[in-house]
Amino acid sequence: MPDNQEIKAGFSESELLDGFFSGDRRSLSKILTKVENGSREERKSIIKKLWNRTETRSNVIGITGAPGVGKSTLVNELISFLEKENKVGVIAVDPSSPKSGGALLGDRIRMSSSDNVFVRSMATRGAMGGLAKSTSDAIRVMQAYGFDYVLVETVGAGQSEVDVMKFADTVLLVTMPELGDDIQALKAGLLEIGDIFVVNKSDKEGADKKVFELESMIQGNPHNKQNKNQEWVPPILKTVATRSEGIKDLIEAIKDHREHLVNKDELREKKYKRIREELLESLNEIIQKNLDKRPQDLDIIIKKVVDHELDPYTGSEKVLELLKEEL
Numbered sequence: 001m002p003d004n005q006e007i008k009a010g011f012s013e014s015e016l017l018d019g020f021f022s023g024d025r026r027s028l029s030k031i032l033t034k035v036e037n038g039s040r041e042e043r044k045s046i047i048k049k050l051w052n053r054t055e056t057r058s059n060v061i062g063i064t065g066a067p068g069v070g071k072s073t074l075v076n077e078l079i080s081f082l083e084k085e086n087k088v089g090v091i092a093v094d095p096s097s098p099k100s101g102g103a104l105l106g107d108r109i110r111m112s113s114s115d116n117v118f119v120r121s122m123a124t125r126g127a128m129g130g131l132a133k134s135t136s137d138a139i140r141v142m143q144a145y146g147f148d149y150v151l152v153e154t155v156g157a158g159q160s161e162v163d164v165m166k167f168a169d170t171v172l173l174v175t176m177p178e179l180g181d182d183i184q185a186l187k188a189g190l191l192e193i194g195d196i197f198v199v200n201k202s203d204k205e206g207a208d209k210k211v212f213e214l215e216s217m218i219q220g221n222p223h224n225k226q227n228k229n230q231e232w233v234p235p236i237l238k239t240v241a242t243r244s245e246g247i248k249d250l251i252e253a254i255k256d257h258r259e260h261l262v263n264k265d266e267l268r269e270k271k272y273k274r275i276r277e278e279l280l281e282s283l284n285e286i287i288q289k290n291l292d293k294r295p296q297d298l299d300i301i302i303k304k305v306v307d308h309e310l311d312p313y314t315g316s317e318k319v320l321e322l323l324k325e326e327l
């Protein structure tokens, strides 16, 4: 397709989907933009049509860790290994503002010329339903497109990253020597969701110390203590991403974890938990949207509770009545 056609606006959804299903990368790109920025209705319409195709074997790998530990360099190495036999989609999620002047998270991910690799940056902080929601839909779009692997990179700094990582089947927690308190920060929730720990930059001093630190944290984690019976214990691997060292072992660990998930039927269990959460969140969104249609009525109820004309229980029942009228 010539470039001038690419920028031509106004593709209908069905044109885009036709292109998408026949493997056209520009259609993929446009559909990703729609699920990232579109209205609830637009997104719903697309996901509905893709849903049956997301039931694939795509292996979704989350890569997270403090800024600068080498996540993108590792992603590049993983791509190099995987692209020989697999289609690889990459989503670089940047929860900070793209307008901050800083470099985009994904900028160090090499733009592969291979048809097997597709890289996408996501940086829409104010996206409807939040960044985690946009990311989960983007992952689905990539699954439906037929990628064998979907790699998702995000900086491990806060709750939104933990949320993003919930959509991965396998989570790599990346750290490096010389980092003081990143592991403490991980306690906030990332430690629990790490399936594989990577000490990157192991060419630097203190790598073994870092491994030791991680070992004691993993053993001290109640989540892992409960899992003594053949459950997955996160391995700790040393890598030097810039020299391509340790990548084979990392790929092996990823495959082992996948096997574990499949054998234990944990993929389905993970999916169940995610869908449950998603449905409840989506419901919340519907409630919010409908209440927004009646701001004055809601205001009256709130004020009545504030003024003790109503108790909070009766107040919430009144809100429910409002909602019923709108639904």
Ligand SMILES: Nc1nc2c(ncn2[C@@H]2O[C@H](COP(=O)(O)OP(=O)(O)OP(=O)(O)O)[C@@H](O)[C@H]2O)c(=O)[nH]1
Pocket: 066, 067, 068, 069, 070, 071, 072, 073, 074, 105, 106, 108, 155, 200, 201, 202, 203, 204, 239, 240, 241, 242, 243
């Ligand atoms: N010495 C050494 N340097 C590395 C290694 N891996 C990556 N680097 C360097 O560390 C710097 C940061 O690497 P990135 O891959 O951009 O790190 P990142 O975690 O993706 O960074 P953000 O996305 O900004 O959080 C770059 O200059 C890399 O060349 C390694 O194994 N050893």
Ligand SMILES: [Mg+2]
Pocket: 071, 072, 073, 105, 106, 107, 108, 153
């Ligand atoms: Mg990066």
